[in-house]
Amino acid sequence: MTESAPPILSAVELYKHFGGLVAVDHVSLEVRAGEVVGLLGDNGAGKSTLIKMIAGVYEPDGGRLLLNGRDASFSSPQEARDAGIETIYQDLALCENLDAGANIFLGREPVRPMLVVLRAVDRQRMLVESRRILDQLDIRIPGLARPIRQMSGGQRQAVAIARAVYWNAQLMIMDEPTAALGVPEQRKVLALVRTLRERGVGVIIISHNLQDVLDVADRVVVMRRGRAVGERQVADTNTSELLALMIGAERFEAA
Ligand SMILES: Nc1ncnc2c1ncn2[C@@H]1O[C@H](COP(=O)(O)OP(=O)(O)OP(=O)(O)O)[C@@H](O)[C@H]1O
Numbered sequence: 112m113t114e115s116a117p118p119i120l121s122a123v124e125l126y127k128h129f130g131g132l133v134a135v136d137h138v139s140l141e142v143r144a145g146e147v148v149g150l151l152g153d154n155g156a157g158k159s160t161l162i163k164m165i166a167g168v169y170e171p172d173g174g175r176l177l178l179n180g181r182d183a184s185f186s187s188p189q190e191a192r193d194a195g196i197e198t199i200y201q202d203l204a205l206c207e208n209l210d211a212g213a214n215i216f217l218g219r220e221p222v223r224p225m226l227v228v229l230r231a232v233d234r235q236r237m238l239v240e241s242r243r244i245l246d247q248l249d250i251r252i253p254g255l256a257r258p259i260r261q262m263s264g265g266q267r268q269a270v271a272i273a274r275a276v277y278w279n280a281q282l283m284i285m286d287e288p289t290a291a292l293g294v295p296e297q298r299k300v301l302a303l304v305r306t307l308r309e310r311g312v313g314v315i316i317i318s319h320n321l322q323d324v325l326d327v328a329d330r331v332v333v334m335r336r337g338r339a340v341g342e343r344q345v346a347d348t349n350t351s352e353l354l355a356l357m358i359g360a361e362r363f364e365a366a
């Protein structure tokens with residue numbers, strides 16, 4: 112990473128309203144290669160709406176997106192994925208009835224060349240490739256061919272992360288990746304975030320667990336009522352300052 116390289120992502124003054132409710136109010140956000148940015152804020156602050164505009168789920172009502180310094184716009188999540196933005200949503204978007212391999216290749220299934228006409232999906236190759244990438248990430252999933260439905264929350268997160276790595280995501284967005292997990296699984300997911308960082312992937316992580324964010328992020332951005340109200344290097348802040356930003360307590364301190 113050189114100083115002069117543009118950020119992987121620059122979101123500039125993004126704006127989104129739902130009827131009369133302004134969910135995201137001119138929020139800007141940058142993520143560089145190998146940087147983990149924590150996105151914090153109370154319920155309804157606009158975090159998920161912001162990342163959905165970056166991930167092609169919602170079209171912004173205003174503002175711009177730049178990927179590696181170039182204007183970008185996505186009219187679907189698939190377009191964002193094709194551009195290297197992988198997202199794990201709060202309501203995890205894996206297909207419950209498919210196995211890990213099929214999920215990793217979802218929407219981009221390899222087709223056996225001889226059978227192009229029939230568009231036969233190469234299931235064997237998907238499984239082999241999936242096992243390879245999971246091994247690389249040191250993820251052990253017994254019974255990889257089982258449907259995702261039968262896997263634990265942590266295993267599902269791991270499959271989603273494996274998908275991002277396999278497709279060389281430049282930016283990984285994780286909306287509450289540890290919320291539904293047990294403690295060992297949370298640790299694993301946070302360890303995987305560190306692996307992504309080492310590989311030069313940019314990461315945006317949303318979590319209600321401040322400690323998780325402080326453990327894993329380099330920088331945090333705090334949202335309140337649709338606005339970005341603060342940005343700190345993790346090394347320069349602490350839990351009480353961040354909580355105060357999240358709930359707006361500095362207004363009372365000033366009084
Ligand atoms: N599809 C939608 N239609 C209407 N209003 C919405 C929609 N999605 C979000 N909102 C509203 O926009 C605001 C921001 O919601 P958002 O989901 O972005 O918050 P959040 O910060 O992710 O909250 P949480 O931490 O609870 O997940 C909220 O007031 C919410 O009710």
Ligand SMILES: [Mg+2]
Pocket residue numbers: 158159160201286
């Ligand atoms: Mg949310």
